[in-house]
Amino acid sequence: DGGITQSPKYLFRKEGQNVTLSCEQNLNHDAMYWYRQDPGQGLRLIYYSQIVNDFQKGDIAEGYSVSREKKESFPLTVTSAQKNPTAFYLCASSIEGASGEQYFGPGTRLTVT
Amino acid sequence: GQNIDQPTEMTATEGAIVQINCTYQTSGFNGLFWYQQHAGEAPTFLSYNVLDGLEEKGRFSSFLSRSKGYSYLLLKELQMKDSASYLCAVTPNDYKLSFGAGTTVTVRA
Numbered sequence: 001d002g003g004i005t006q007s008p009k010y011l012f013r014k015e016g017q018n019v020t021l022s023c024e025q026n027l028n029h030d031a032m033y034w035y036r037q038d039p040g041q042g043l044r045l046i047y048y049s050q051i052v053n054d055f056q057k058g059d060i061a062e063g064y065s066v067s068r069e070k071k072e073s074f075p076l077t078v079t080s081a082q083k084n085p086t087a088f089y090l091c092a093s094s095i096e097g098a099s100g101e102q103y104f105g106p107g108t109r110l111t112v113t
Numbered sequence: 114g115q116n117i118d119q120p121t122e123m124t125a126t127e128g129a130i131v132q133i134n135c136t137y138q139t140s141g142f143n144g145l146f147w148y149q150q151h152a153g154e155a156p157t158f159l160s161y162n163v164l165d166g167l168e169e170k171g172r173f174s175s176f177l178s179r180s181k182g183y184s185y186l187l188l189k190e191l192q193m194k195d196s197a198s199y200l201c202a203v204t205p206n207d208y209k210l211s212f213g214a215g216t217t218v219t220v221r222a
Contacts, residue, residue, distance in 0.1 A: 045210070045211075058209065066165035104157070
């Protein structure tokens with residue numbers, strides 16, 4: 001089955017630790033995205049990548065980092081510099097950038113205490 | 114920046130019709146999407162409008178007026194499973210989507 005997987009579903013970390021969220025897709029999509037969702041707010045774009053070995057900052061990139069070494073994978077690291085890391089994180093991919101439908105993974109709920 | 118507004122909550126009865134409005138002011142426009150998101154789950158695609166007019170897909174329809182910066186999502190013959198959040202998103206360029214805060218629709222029996 002083609003799709004996007006994110007793991008784990010729930011993640012707990014202590015403040016001051018970096019944590020990496022996994023995102024893998026087997027849809028052969030070039031574009032991949034990371035969003036953050038907080039209660040009562042829409043999805044906010046953290047980083048996006050149009051092609052392997054290239055990525056761009058989104059609207060709220062501070063405190064986050066990404067890599068895109070393989071087409072299938074776009075991991076997100078939440079660093080200790082991120083002031084409010086507790087949130088629901090969604091990864092998405094699309095065939096043709098933002099003009100095409102985005103397919104979302106199931107999300108990772110990160111709690112930092 | 115991008116500004117996308119939609120109502121926070123709406124309630125309707127099973128079998129009824131609900132219209133969710135979305136207004137936008139963005140630096141560019143390459144299309145408007147509607148997504149459905151059940152609580153704790155990933156958003157799923159409902160519709161895409163790039164030209165003015167109405168797009169109908171089963172019980173769901175979406176309308177766009179580019180000159181007015183306005184769209185609506187129409188849900189007909191509401192079912193309990195339609196209780197969800199509905200997200201309006203605009204692509205101001207080819208590279209990213211900007212989302213509204215979402216409208217939570219509650220369907221009552």
